[in-house]
Amino acid sequence: MIETRSQSSAEVELLSFRLAEQEYSVDIMSVREIRGWTRATPLPHSPPFMRGVINLRGTVLPVIDLASRLGMPPVEGDARNVIIVVHAGGQSVGLLVDAVSDILALPRTELQPPPELAADLAHSFVQALTIVDGRMIRVLDLSAVLPTYQTEAA
Amino acid sequence: MTHDPMAEIRASFFVECEELLESLQDALSVMADHLEGDGAQDTETINVVFRAVHSIKGGAGAFGLTALVSFAHRFETVMDELRCGRLVVDHDAMKLFFQAADMLADHVRLARDDASGSPPGSETLLIAVEGLMGERAPEAEEEEVEFAPMGLSFDLALPDLGGDPDGTAPAPAEPDMGGHSWTVRLRPFDTLYASGNEPFHLLRALSELGSASITCDMSMLPEFDALMPETSHLIWTVQLTGDIEESDIRAVFDFVEDVAEITIIEGSDSAASVHAPADAAAPDAPVAAAPAPLAPALPVPEALPVIDQAADQPADTGPVRPSPPAAQAAIPAPQAAAPSEAVAATVRVDLDRIDRLVNLVGELVINQAMLAQSVTEAGLPANSAVMNGLEAFMMLTRDIQDSVMMIRAQPVKPLFQRMARIVREASAAVGKEVRLRSEGEGTEVDKTVIERLADPLTHMIRNAVDHGLETPDRRREAGKPDEGVVTLSAQHRSGRVVIEVADDGAGIDRPRVRDIAIRKGLVAPEAVLSDAEIDNLLFLPGFSTASQISSLSGRGVGMDVVKQAISALGGRIAITSERGRGTRFSISLPLTLAVLDGMVVRVAGETLVIPLSSIVETATLAAEDIRSLGPETNVIHIRGGFVPLFDLGTELGYRGPKASYEGGIVLLTAQEDGSRAALVVDEILEQRQVVIKGLQHSYGNIPGVAAATILGDGQIALILDPGDLVENATGRTRSADTLLALAG
Numbered sequence: 001m002i003e004t005r006s007q008s009s010a011e012v013e014l015l016s017f018r019l020a021e022q023e024y025s026v027d028i029m030s031v032r033e034i035r036g037w038t039r040a041t042p043l044p045h046s047p048p049f050m051r052g053v054i055n056l057r058g059t060v061l062p063v064i065d066l067a068s069r070l071g072m073p074p075v076e077g078d079a080r081n082v083i084i085v086v087h088a089g090g091q092s093v094g095l096l097v098d099a100v101s102d103i104l105a106l107p108r109t110e111l112q113p114p115p116e117l118a119a120d121l122a123h124s125f126v127q128a129l130t131i132v133d134g135r136m137i138r139v140l141d142l143s144a145v146l147p148t149y150q151t152e153a154a
Numbered sequence: 155m156t157h158d159p160m161a162e163i164r165a166s167f168f169v170e171c172e173e174l175l176e177s178l179q180d181a182l183s184v185m186a187d188h189l190e191g192d193g194a195q196d197t198e199t200i201n202v203v204f205r206a207v208h209s210i211k212g213g214a215g216a217f218g219l220t221a222l223v224s225f226a227h228r229f230e231t232v233m234d235e236l237r238c239g240r241l242v243v244d245h246d247a248m249k250l251f252f253q254a255a256d257m258l259a260d261h262v263r264l265a266r267d268d269a270s271g272s273p274p275g276s277e278t279l280l281i282a283v284e285g286l287m288g289e290r291a292p293e294a295e296e297e298e299v300e301f302a303p304m305g306l307s308f309d310l311a312l313p314d315l316g317g318d319p320d321g322t323a324p325a326p327a328e329p330d331m332g333g334h335s336w337t338v339r340l341r342p343f344d345t346l347y348a349s350g351n352e353p354f355h356l357l358r359a360l361s362e363l364g365s366a367s368i369t370c371d372m373s374m375l376p377e378f379d380a381l382m383p384e385t386s387h388l389i390w391t392v393q394l395t396g397d398i399e400e401s402d403i404r405a406v407f408d409f410v411e412d413v414a415e416i417t418i419i420e421g422s423d424s425a426a427s428v429h430a431p432a433d434a435a436a437p438d439a440p441v442a443a444a445p446a447p448l449a450p451a452l453p454v455p456e457a458l459p460v461i462d463q464a465a466d467q468p469a470d471t472g473p474v475r476p477s478p479p480a481a482q483a484a485i486p487a488p489q490a491a492a493p494s495e496a497v498a499a500t501v502r503v504d505l506d507r508i509d510r511l512v513n514l515v516g517e518l519v520i521n522q523a524m525l526a527q528s529v530t531e532a533g534l535p536a537n538s539a540v541m542n543g544l545e546a547f548m549m550l551t552r553d554i555q556d557s558v559m560m561i562r563a564q565p566v567k568p569l570f571q572r573m574a575r576i577v578r579e580a581s582a583a584v585g586k587e588v589r590l591r592s593e594g595e596g597t598e599v600d601k602t603v604i605e606r607l608a609d610p611l612t613h614m615i616r617n618a619v620d621h622g623l624e625t626p627d628r629r630r631e632a633g634k635p636d637e638g639v640v641t642l643s644a645q646h647r648s649g650r651v652v653i654e655v656a657d658d659g660a661g662i663d664r665p666r667v668r669d670i671a672i673r674k675g676l677v678a679p680e681a682v683l684s685d686a687e688i689d690n691l692l693f694l695p696g697f698s699t700a701s702q703i704s705s706l707s708g709r710g711v712g713m714d715v716v717k718q719a720i721s722a723l724g725g726r727i728a729i730t731s732e733r734g735r736g737t738r739f740s741i742s743l744p745l746t747l748a749v750l751d752g753m754v755v756r757v758a759g760e761t762l763v764i765p766l767s768s769i770v771e772t773a774t775l776a777a778e779d780i781r782s783l784g785p786e787t788n789v790i791h792i793r794g795g796f797v798p799l800f801d802l803g804t805e806l807g808y809r810g811p812k813a814s815y816e817g818g819i820v821l822l823t824a825q826e827d828g829s830r831a832a833l834v835v836d837e838i839l840e841q842r843q844v845v846i847k848g849l850q851h852s853y854g855n856i857p858g859v860a861a862a863t864i865l866g867d868g869q870i871a872l873i874l875d876p877g878d879l880v881e882n883a884t885g886r887t888r889s890a891d892t893l894l895a896l897a898g
Contacts, residue, residue: 040870042760044808045806052870053853055868058516058517060849060870062853
């Protein structure tokens with residue numbers, strides 16, 4: 001429902017955030033809430049980008065270190081960092097990022113597909129690119145970012 | 155996403171079937187008890203049996219479940235003979251009735267699973283049951299199922315609203331002549347029309363019973379402009395005379411009793427029609443009050459249930475579903491001296507909603523713990539307003555938690571009834587006379603616990619009948635009655651529920667058990683075992699005492715599986731046995747699966763919870779206890795045995811192995827298969843109850859981790875599964891296990 005609505009409208013709203021001096025964004029329709037940093041309980045035998053689980057008002061929420069997931073040095077994890085709770089593909093996940101910067105509304109036509117560069121890990125997670133006030137903003141493909149637990153559990 | 159109202163109605167029919175089958179079983183048990191006693195059967199119980207079968211048939215007819223209808227119909231025919239007193243119950247008949255009830259349950263199950271046809275043996279059993287009727291047996295004539303569409307012919311004179319020639323002078327003073335007179339008042343609810351029923355048919359059916367005089371109270375009819383065609387405004391009063399039983403009248407209303415207010419009063423009480431307009435003046439008045447003023451002195455069959463079961467009355471078209479069998483059970487025949495005790499009102503709720511409530515309360519409990527912790531940290535004086543408020547809040551939370559857990563709780567009775575059937579089948583299979591005695595059927599346990607108990611209990615009951623009890627001649631030799639008794643009991647004991655399966659058989663043949671265990675290589679020949687240790691050998695995988703494979707044993711399932719299932723529920727199982735007197739298995743279970751008793755420990759800065767049920771003891775390590783079995787494998791020597799040592803910090807990847815574990819704290823855990831492990835932790839914090847939060851949903855399966863919980867500080871702590879942890883430990887420890895097995 002949500003995805004079809006945002007895709008059918010000509011405008012797209014993005015929540016942009018900073019990650020290691022780079023600007024990323026996700027479709028605001030998939031964002032549930034933004035939380036301050038809390039220490040996550042580490043999960044044994046999990047991939048390095050899994051920060052662990054946190055208590056989201058009584059539910060157990062896995063938190064992904066987005067920088068580490070994109071192949072950058074892991075986020076420090078201190079009081080200045082935030083966790084963006086997103087819901088995509090039927091699951092809720094927290095994304096640990098440096099800081100949230102802006103909410104952008106722009107015409108869908110301004111989103112450009114990323115150039116075929118390959119090699120760079122981060123690119124496979126980037127759905128589109130756009131330029132706002134001279135800054136390049138990467139739009140994340142959440143379905144690529146979220147791990148598929150079934151295969152990992154095996 | 156497709157919403158099929160028919161499927162919903164069908165589903166609720168099957169839920170009702172379960173309830174009807176339950177009341178059928180109950181009534182049959184009562185009959186069996188009467189048989190044991192003075193042999194006299196009371197009519198009301200037989201009526202309950204009849205009605206249960208009849209109602210199932212009725213519903214099944216509406217859904218076109220022909221196999222079920224035809225079985226129920228023939229069963230019902232026999233029950234009708236019984237009801238009319240033309241059939242006398244004896245021990246054999248009782249047995250057949252029980253079997254027929256079981257078969258009826260099978261039919262219902264088949265129909266529910268959309269399978270066609272009849273369960274095996276259905277026809278044979280029917281013929282046996284019908285054989286009870288002797289020469290009165292109908293010539294196997296398949297009576298036309300009464301749900302064939304009724305031809306609508308309006309040539310039948312609508313029962314004169316003014317009064318039938320015969321009915322004009324209803325003879326209220328002639329009840330002795332075999333004719334009864336009845337006043338039947340029918341006030342349809344809107345739902346009667348909505349469900350496709352039609353008062354005309356009902357009135358016609360009533361007038362076919364005898365001579366009828368029908369009056370229609372139209373005083374509630376609004377002005378034509380304000381008339382809503384879908385709503386119900388008319389009230390009919392029928393004066394019936396003739397050789398009519400109340401049950402005949404009830405039968406007419408069988409399928410509308412929850413969509414109309416039906417009052418049946420013996421005698422031609424004209425007060426009914428006099429009072430009707432008074433009701434009409436207050437259409438919104440609670441229905442419960444309506445029948446009461448009619449004839450307080452007369453036995454008003456519905457007055458009792460109506461008042462006691464306000465929630466069940468469909469008059470309020472709220473989400474509360476009526477529970478028809480309960481309502482039926484509560485309608486005593488007027489001649490029954492003591493009305494059966496009021497049936498508790500019930501509400502049928504989707505389990506998902508309850509689960510959500512349980513989760514919310516779990517959150518509340520966690521929140522309260524967090525609040526309490528921060529209030530304590532704030533260092534307020536003990537008698538301050540905040541502290542007092544917090545105390546009251548904590549008590550409230552505890553009350554709410556208990557109440558919510560209680561919603562999920564269900565009596566074990568349906569489970570026990572299923573076991574009664576297992577006993578009947580098992581005893582028939584091995585040719586033993588067995589009676590099941592059940593105690594504490596009303597004991598309530600969490601629904602999930604009950605569901606998961608069915609398999610282990612079935613197995614234990616079969617065992618008790620097959621292995622526990624002796625054959626009748628053996629019993630006679632031992633001076634016991636031929637009939638063996640298996641006792642199934644449930645009771646609450648200090649926050650847990652204890653379920654026991656006991657038989658009065660020969661008890662465990664310990665020398666033989668020991669021999670078998672030695673032969674199978676489960677114990678060393680020279681081992682000295684206590685009686686309890688020998689008894690516990692029964693729980694070892696691969697153990698079987700059955701000297702020959704009967705139709706019951708040899709299914710490849712042993713008591714080890716039972717024990718596993720019980721421990722999966724956080725329970726424990728124990729055996730006591732006395733030679734010649736019998737064997738008793740006791741299962742002790744937590745009341746709920748939402749909360750767990752855990753030991754909170756700290757490992758490498760992380761807080762973990764280990765289920766208390768898997769911990770045998772805790773100990774501090776001394777240097778001489780630790781033996782090295784390899785470069786990275788340690789075992790500890792404790793109580794004369796060697797136990798592999800697992801450093802939780804290393805196993806969970808929190809830190810590397812320690813150079814020395816001397817002075818470390820270990821938790822000794824025991825698994826169902828008897829294997830033990832020692833888990834090294836840094837610190838034991840406390841023992842407490844924790845609310846279980848599933849992890850699978852948010853993060854798949856993690857080896858060694860069962861679930862998570864939220865602690866008082868809001869942090870998540872993982873709940874470990876020691877068995878899984880040890881199994882998934884690295885290869886080096888597994889080889890240690892093998893070494894130990896060879897040594898031990």
